[in-house]
Amino acid sequence: MHNPALLRPRPSAIARAMKHALNITRQQNFAAWYQEVISEADLAEESGVRGCMVIRPWGYGIWERIQKLMDAEIKKAGVENCYFPLFIPLSFFEKEADHVDGFAKEMAVVTHHRLVKGPKGGLVPDPESKLEEPLVVRPTSETVIGAAMSRWVQSWRDLPLLVNQWANVVRWEMRTRMFLRTSEFLWQEGHTAHADREDAMAETMRALEMYRAFAEGPLAMPVVAGEKPENERFPGAVATYSIEAMMQDGKALQAGTSHYLGTGFAEAAGIKYQDKEGGIQHAHTTSWGVSTRLIGGVIMTHGDDDGLRCPPQIAPHQIVIVPMLRDDEGDAAVIDYGRALAKELGALSAFGEPVRVLFDTKAVKAQTKRWNWVKKGAPIIVEIGPRDVSEGKAAVIRRDRLYQDNGKLATAFTPRDEFVAQAAGLLEEIQTALHAEAKARLDGAIARDVTDLAKHFKGSEDKVVGWAEVQWARPTGEALEKIVARLKELKLTMRNTPIDATPADGVCFFTGEKAVERILIGRTY
RNA sequence: CGGGGAGUGGCGCAGCCUGGUAGCGCAUCUGCUUUGGGAGCAGAGGGUCGCAGGUUCGAAUCCUGUCUCCCCGACCA
Numbered sequence: 001m002h003n004p005a006l007l008r009p010r011p012s013a014i015a016r017a018m019k020h021a022l023n024i025t026r027q028q029n030f031a032a033w034y035q036e037v038i039s040e041a042d043l044a045e046e047s048g049v050r051g052c053m054v055i056r057p058w059g060y061g062i063w064e065r066i067q068k069l070m071d072a073e074i075k076k077a078g079v080e081n082c083y084f085p086l087f088i089p090l091s092f093f094e095k096e097a098d099h100v101d102g103f104a105k106e107m108a109v110v111t112h113h114r115l116v117k118g119p120k121g122g123l124v125p126d127p128e129s130k131l132e133e134p135l136v137v138r139p140t141s142e143t144v145i146g147a148a149m150s151r152w153v154q155s156w157r158d159l160p161l162l163v164n165q166w167a168n169v170v171r172w173e174m175r176t177r178m179f180l181r182t183s184e185f186l187w188q189e190g191h192t193a194h195a196d197r198e199d200a201m202a203e204t205m206r207a208l209e210m211y212r213a214f215a216e217g218p219l220a221m222p223v224v225a226g227e228k229p230e231n232e233r234f235p236g237a238v239a240t241y242s243i244e245a246m247m248q249d250g251k252a253l254q255a256g257t258s259h260y261l262g263t264g265f266a267e268a269a270g271i272k273y274q275d276k277e278g279g280i281q282h283a284h285t286t287s288w289g290v291s292t293r294l295i296g297g298v299i300m301t302h303g304d305d306d307g308l309r310c311p312p313q314i315a316p317h318q319i320v321i322v323p324m325l326r327d328d329e330g331d332a333a334v335i336d337y338g339r340a341l342a343k344e345l346g347a348l349s350a351f352g353e354p355v356r357v358l359f360d361t362k363a364v365k366a367q368t369k370r371w372n373w374v375k376k377g378a379p380i381i382v383e384i385g386p387r388d389v390s391e392g393k394a395a396v397i398r399r400d401r402l403y404q405d406n407g408k409l410a411t412a413f414t415p416r417d418e419f420v421a422q423a424a425g426l427l428e429e430i431q432t433a434l435h436a437e438a439k440a441r442l443d444g445a446i447a448r449d450v451t452d453l454a455k456h457f458k459g460s461e462d463k464v465v466g467w468a469e470v471q472w473a474r475p476t477g478e479a480l481e482k483i484v485a486r487l488k489e490l491k492l493t494m495r496n497t498p499i500d501a502t503p504a505d506g507v508c509f510f511t512g513e514k515a516v517e518r519i520l521i522g523r524t525y
Numbered sequence: 526c527g528g529g530g531a532g533u534g535g536c537g538c539a540g541c542c543u544g545g546u547a548g549c550g551c552a553u554c555u556g557c558u559u560u561g562g563g564a565g566c567a568g569a570g571g572g573u574c575g576c577a578g579g580u581u582c583g584a585a586u587c588c589u590g591u592c593u594c595c596c597c598g599a600c601c602a
Contacts, residue, residue, distance in 0.1 A: 021563085031596090039536095048575095048593065102602070140602080174526070174600045181601070234602040242602085257602060289602085324561065367563050385561060395561065409562060 021306040021375050030249040037299055038178050041308045041376045051176035051183030055292070058376050061316030062295055063186060067166060069218050069313065070188060070290065073210050079162040079190055084144045086168075087135035092143035095268035099142065102235020106172040108137040108183075137170040142236070142261070142287055145191045146269030153283055156195055156275050160203065161283075164190040179296030180253070180525050187291035193271055193283040197262070200284035201239075204260040207288035208241045211256035218313040219294060220435035221245050221301045222442045223255055224520060226496030230476055231484050234287075238262035244495045244520065246442045247300035250464040252495045252524045255297050258288035296525075301438050307375030309399050311434050312427040313351050317358040319423065320378040321345075324366040324385030335361070337389045341382070341416065350424040351431070374399065379430050380423070383411070394419045400430050400437075442466075446520070453521065454490055467495065467522035471515035473508035483510045487521065495520040 022040060024033045038044050043059035055063065071081070087110060093100040111134050112125035138144070145163065153161055170184045190207060194200040212225040223243035233240040237259040245255045263282040266272070271283040302309040312318050323338045325331045342359035349355065358378075360369055366383065373381050374397075383395040396412045396419055404410045414422075445466025450456045457465055474497075475483065487493060497519045504515035 035595090046594065050593065105600075171601085175598095228602085232602075237602080240602065254602080259602075287602095326560065365563080366561080369563095370561095371563050383561065387561075411561075413561095 020304075021371050025305045026248055026303070033305075034296075034300060034303075035178065037303050037307055037375075043295070043299070043308070044178055049183075051173060053178050053182055055186075058316060059295060062298070062310065062314050063292055065314040065316060066218070066290075066294060067188070070214055071166070073214060074164050074188070074190065077162070077206060077210065079164045079192070081165060082163050083165050083167070084138075084141050084148070086138055088138050088141070088144050090134045090136055092147065093136060095143065096236050096265060098264070099236035099268075103139045103171070107139055108170045108172055110135040110137065138167070139169055139171045140287075140289075141165065141167070141169075141189055142191065142265050142285075143269065146265050146271060146285070149191075149193050149266075149283070149285070150270040150272070153193055153271050153273050156273055159193060159195045159273060159283060160199060161193040162190070162203075163192070164188055177296075177525070179292055179299070182292075185291050185293065187289050189287060189289040192286045193266065194285070195273070195275070195281070195283065197260075197284050200262075200286050201260055204239070204241060204258050204286045204288070207258040207286070208243070208256075211243050211258065211288070211290060214290075215243055215245065215255055215294075215297075216435065218311065219298055219301075220311040220313075220431055220438065221255070221294075221297055222435065222439040224442075224496065224498045225500075226498040226520070228257075228496050229474075229480070229494045229519065231480060232494065232496075234259045236261060236264055238264070241499075242496050245297050245301060246445060246466060246522075247297070247525070248303070248441070248464070249300070250445055250466040250523065252467065252493075252520075252522045253293070253297050253300070254495075254524070255294060256288070256290040259286060261285040261287060302377070302434050304402075306402055308377030309434060310377035310379060312379040312431045315377070315379050316356065317378055318350070318356045318427055319345055319358070319380045319382060320373045321357065321359045321382045321384060322366050322369045322373070323359075323361065324383060326386075330386045333389050334384060334386060338384050341384065341394065341420070344420050345423055348420070348424045350427045355424060355427065370397075374402065379427060382419070388413075388416075392416050398426070398430060400433050453487070453492065457490055457492060457523070465523075467520045469498075469501070469518050469520050470509035471504045471506045472517065472519050473511050473513040474516050475508070475511055475513075479511060486510075491523055492521050493524050495522055495524065 022033065022036050024036050026033045041058060042056045044053045044055045047054045090109070093103065111131055112129045113131060114126040114129035115123040116126040118124035149161060152158060166188045168184055168186050172183055173181050176182050192200070192203050194203060208225055212223055215221045215223045223245045225243050226241065228240040228242050234257065239260040241258045242254050243256045245253045247253055261284070263284055265285050266282040271285065272280050273283060275281050298311065298314070299308055302311065321338050321342055323334045325334060338359050342357045345355055345357045362369065370381060370383060377399055379399050381397040381399065383397070388394055392415060393413050394416050396414050397409065401410055445464065447456060447466065447468045450468040450470060453468065456468055497517045501518040504517050506515050507513065508515045
C-alpha cells in the first residue's frame with residue numbers, strides 16, 4: 001500500500017491537463033510507474049493475502065481475450081482441454097528428483113481438513129483431522145498428468161497424447177510483483193506424450209512457435225525465441241525453450257516456456273507403451289505454458305505515461321464511445337446518435353472478429369470518462385456531443401497517438417460515416433503500430449559488439465541498456481557455474497540462445513574456446 | 526528468510542515523541558452555476574485508527590505478538 005514514490009502531491013487538474021494522466025512517468029521510476037498503471041487502469045489490486053491479487057474486470061477481460069485466442073491456437077494443433085485436481089499428493093513429487101528439488105522451496109501444503117475452536121478463541125486446524133499424506137497445492141501439473149497418462153497410454157496407437165488445461169497454480173515466491181510473479185497465478189499448461197524424441201521435440205518447438213507468434217501477433221509484443229541455458233532449465237527438463245520480451249526499462253521478461261522432458265517424467269510416472277515391434281518403451285513428454293504474466297509484459301511493453309495502451313486484439317473494448325451529456329433536453333439526441341454509431345461499429349469486423357464497442361453511458365462526467373479510458377488503454381476513444389450530432393461528426397482519439405506535437409490531444413473530428421468506414425482498418429493499424437514501435441525498441445537495444453559486460457551494463461539501473469548478444473561455447477558443469485556466478489555479480493543472467501541467430505563464427509566470450517552459438521545476456525524480472 | 530520503511534473514512538496523508546475516545550486533501554452525496562484537456566461554489570454523509578494481547582482511571586498514541594504492503598538483499602521454470 002504505502003509507496004514512497006507515490007507520495008508526491010497530486011498535480012492540480014489544470015497542471016495535469018497539460019501533462020499526463022499518471023502522476024509518475026516511466027523515466028522517474030519505472031517500478032512505481034508500473035504499479036500506478038495497474039492501479040489507475042483498474043487492472044488489479046492487492047487482496048490482503050500475501051502475494052495474491054484481485055484481477056479486476058478490465059484486467060480479467062484482457063486475460064479472457066488472451067485465453068480465447070490462445071485456446072483456439074492450442075485446439076488448432078490438435079490438443080484437447082481437460083482439468084486435473086488442484087491438490088497433488090506429496091508423494092507424486094518425490095518420484096522425480098530434479099523436479100521436487102526445483103519446487104520444494106515454494107510449495108503450499110495442505111495438512112488438515114477441519115477447523116475447531118482454538119484455546120484462545122478463533123479457529124485452528126483440528127489435530128484430529130491431520131491428513132495421512134499432505135496434499136500440495138499444484139505449482140505445475142506434470143506429476144498428476146503424468147499419472148493419468150500412465151493409465152491412458154498403453155499402445156503406440158495412443159500416441160501422441162496431447163492435453164492442455166487452463167488453471168491456477170500456486171508458487172510460494174519470496175518476493176512478488178503484480179502479474180509478474182504472484183503466489184497464485186492463472187495459466188495454461190500443455191502436456192503431451194510422444195513415441196519418440198523426434199516427435200516430442202517437434203511438439204516442443206511447435207508450442208514455442210505458437211507462443212512466439214502469439215506474442216508478436218495479438219499481444220504486439222516482440223520476443224526472441226530460443227533455448228534456455230542448462231542452469232535455467234525447468235526442473236526435470238532435458239531442454240527448456242522460452243520467448244523473452246524486452247520491457248521498456250531494458251529488462252527481460254520470460255513470457256512463455258516450452259520444455260522437452262525426455263523420458264524422465266515418463267519413467268517416474270510409468271508412462272509406457274508397446275511399440276509396433278511388441279517392445280515396451282517409455283514415452284517422451286513435453287510441457288509448455290503461458291500465464292497472466294503476459295499481462296505484465298503487455299503493460300511494460302506498451303504502457304506510456306498516460307497508462308496502458310492495450311493492443312486492439314486483446315482489448316476487452318476496442319472502441320469506447322463517450323457521450324458528452326449536459327443533463328438537458330439535448331441529451332436524448334446525443335444518446336440516440338451514440339447508440340446508432342455503436343450499433344454500426346459493432347457490425348464491423350476486425351482481425352476476423354466482430355468489433356467490440358462500448359457505448360459508455362455511465363453517469364460520470366465525459367472528461368473523467370475520457371481519461372479513465374485513456375488510462376485503461378482503450379485503443380480508440382470516440383467522443384460525441386451536441387456539436388457532433390448537428391455536424392454529423394465524431395471526435396476520434398487514437399490511444400497509441402494521444403498527442404499532437406504541440407502537446408494537445410490529437411482529437412480528430414471526423415465525419416461519422418468516414419470514421420465508420422475507417423474504424424476496422426484503424427484498429428488493425430494501431431495493432432501494427434504498437435508492434436512496430438516495440439520491435440524497433442527491441443532491435444535497437446541488443447548490442448552485438450560488447451567486449452566488457454561490466455562496462456556495457458554500468459548504470460543500467462537508471463538508463464535503458466537492453467541486452468547483449470555474445471558468442472559462446474555452451475560450456476557445462478563447473479565452467480558454466482563460473483560464468484553464472486560472474487554474471488550474477490553484475491546482476492545479469494543468460495536469457496536464451498536465439499534460434500534464428502546467425503551461426504557462431506568466433507570464440508566463446510567467456511572461455512575463449514570455439515563458439516557454437518550466440519546467447520543473450522541481460523537483466524531480468 | 527535477513528535489513529529498512531509503512532498500515533488512521535473509498536484513495537493519499539497529518540496526529541503518535543510529550544496517552545485524555547480523531548483531523549486534512551481528493552473522492553462520494555445534494556443543490557445551483559458550468560461543460561469538447563480531468564469544472565466552481567455551498568451544504569451533507571462516512572472512520573474508533575491492520576489484527577490480537579498487555580500497561581493505564583483512560584490507548585491511534587506506550588509495550589509484546591501477529592498479518593499485509595513497499596524498498597534492498599537472498600530466492601525465483
